[in-house]
Amino acid sequence: MTKFSASINLLENKNKTLDLIVSWTLTIGRVLVIIVELVALIAFIYRFSLDNQLQTLQTKIKQEQAIVAYQKDSESKYRNLQDRLALISSVSKATVANLKIFNDIIALTPNGLTLNNFTLSEGKIQLQGNTSSVFTLSNFIDQLKAYPPIEGVSLDKIQNDTTNSTITVGITATLKGQGGTNALSN
Amino acid sequence: MRFQIKGIKKEQYEKYLELIPDLKREKAQRYITIVLTLTTAIILGLFAINPTLSTIANLQKQINDSNFVEQKLQQKINNLAVLQQSYSNLQPDLSVVNDAVPTTTQIPLFLADIQSIAKDASLTLSGLQTSTVNLSGPVVGDPASFDFTLTATGTYQSMIDFLSRIINFQRIIALKSVAISTNNGILQLGIKGTVFFKQ
Numbered sequence: 195m196t197k198f199s200a201s202i203n204l205l206e207n208k209n210k211t212l213d214l215i216v217s218w219t220l221t222i223g224r225v226l227v228i229i230v231e232l233v234a235l236i237a238f239i240y241r242f243s244l245d246n247q248l249q250t251l252q253t254k255i256k257q258e259q260a261i262v263a264y265q266k267d268s269e270s271k272y273r274n275l276q277d278r279l280a281l282i283s284s285v286s287k288a289t290v291a292n293l294k295i296f297n298d299i300i301a302l303t304p305n306g307l308t309l310n311n312f313t314l315s316e317g318k319i320q321l322q323g324n325t326s327s328v329f330t331l332s333n334f335i336d337q338l339k340a341y342p343p344i345e346g347v348s349l350d351k352i353q354n355d356t357t358n359s360t361i362t363v364g365i366t367a368t369l370k371g372q373g374g375t376n377a378l379s380n
Numbered sequence: 381m382r383f384q385i386k387g388i389k390k391e392q393y394e395k396y397l398e399l400i401p402d403l404k405r406e407k408a409q410r411y412i413t414i415v416l417t418l419t420t421a422i423i424l425g426l427f428a429i430n431p432t433l434s435t436i437a438n439l440q441k442q443i444n445d446s447n448f449v450e451q452k453l454q455q456k457i458n459n460l461a462v463l464q465q466s467y468s469n470l471q472p473d474l475s476v477v478n479d480a481v482p483t484t485t486q487i488p489l490f491l492a493d494i495q496s497i498a499k500d501a502s503l504t505l506s507g508l509q510t511s512t513v514n515l516s517g518p519v520v521g522d523p524a525s526f527d528f529t530l531t532a533t534g535t536y537q538s539m540i541d542f543l544s545r546i547i548n549f550q551r552i553i554a555l556k557s558v559a560i561s562t563n564n565g566i567l568q569l570g571i572k573g574t575v576f577f578k579q
Contacts, residue, residue: 216410220417227417230424237432244439251446258453265460272463275470278481278578281523285554285576289547292555297540315557315572 295319295343295369302337306330319344319367322351324360331363338367345370479550481578485513485526490551490575494530497549501542503534503569510575523578527556530571536560539569552576 262269296314299321303309307330311322325331331352338347344367351364388396470477487510498505511527532542539560546553556572 216407216414220410220413224417226421227424230421230429234424234428234432237429237436241432241436241439244436244443248439248443248446251443251450255446255450255453258450258457261457262453262460265457268464268467269460272460272467274578275467275474275477277523278477281576281578282477282480282552285552286547289553289555292558293543293547296543296558309560311559311561313557313559313561315559 291343298341299338299367302334302341304330304334304337307334317369317371319369320350321365321367322363323365324362326360328361331361335365338365343369476550480552481523481576482551483577483579485515485524485577486551487513487526490528493549493551494528497545498532498542501534501545502538503532503542505530505532506568507531523576525574525576527572527574530569530573532569533566534569536567539567542569546571 292314296312299314299319300309300312303323306327307323307325309321309323311320313320325334335347335349338344346368348366348368349363350366351362353362354360355362491508491510494508495505508530509528513526532539534542543558546555552575554574554576556574557570559568559570561568561570
């Protein structure tokens, strides 16, 4: 049975490496304590500086909030005016654009075509008219198709009255961007 | 007096005493110093630096937030100052804006103006009607509006003239539909529109 030694010998005499580590740790340990204390002290002082900054900022914010609150009525007045101006601008643009389309379509109508009904509403144009020539009608439809604000043209009705030698037509043209600037309804 | 701890003999006690490190030995002192150093560092780190650093981080966040709010408020104050200047410059034209979008419906004035425009454009009004407007209750919509329908007869030129005048009318009108049709040789104009007002 091996004899048990009661003494604690953590550092073996022959272990130089362990001696070096202990020596190094002792030096670094002291420095570590000093650094930790320094960091704690600096952090403590820095905290006061931050507190001061925050206090200054909050005072400034309160002052500015008071200025903004004082101008609240003026702000409402400006916003109201801006809303009115925006409304005026959008409605005016849409109305002018639609009247231009109205006038342009009338101008596109050839001499041989008589329009009995012209309706411009909800982003579409409905036309009803009479013509004596198919070529006139065809030419008019081609011109409508070529007109940039128009997206599509459909021939709803075509009726040939042989007794009067007239062709009665119903045409619907869809405007681009229905509900947008080209649409009549705002 | 004989030394004796309950259940432990003197020989055993002396044996245990030998287990305790000898503080006089240099190596034991070094180890204790290391342990104390690390313990101190850990205690300082946990109880001194950690709370301070977390407080600093919290304060820094509050400062950043406050800076953001302060900048926005400053920007708003500057914008309000610019708006004040612009509003002062617009003062002479405000009546035009208020006529275009008045604060109340002003239906009688609107109808009178339309009749006047029709008369100026040599157009004969056969019908002019507005939609129901609740004058006593709260205003619905922003901007609020009411619809109107108009039917008139006249020449094509007078209709175009009327439409041009409507566009340049002091009160803003959104045209919902415009229809020109012939009925027994009589040219008819039908307009549906929306008129706005804003409190």
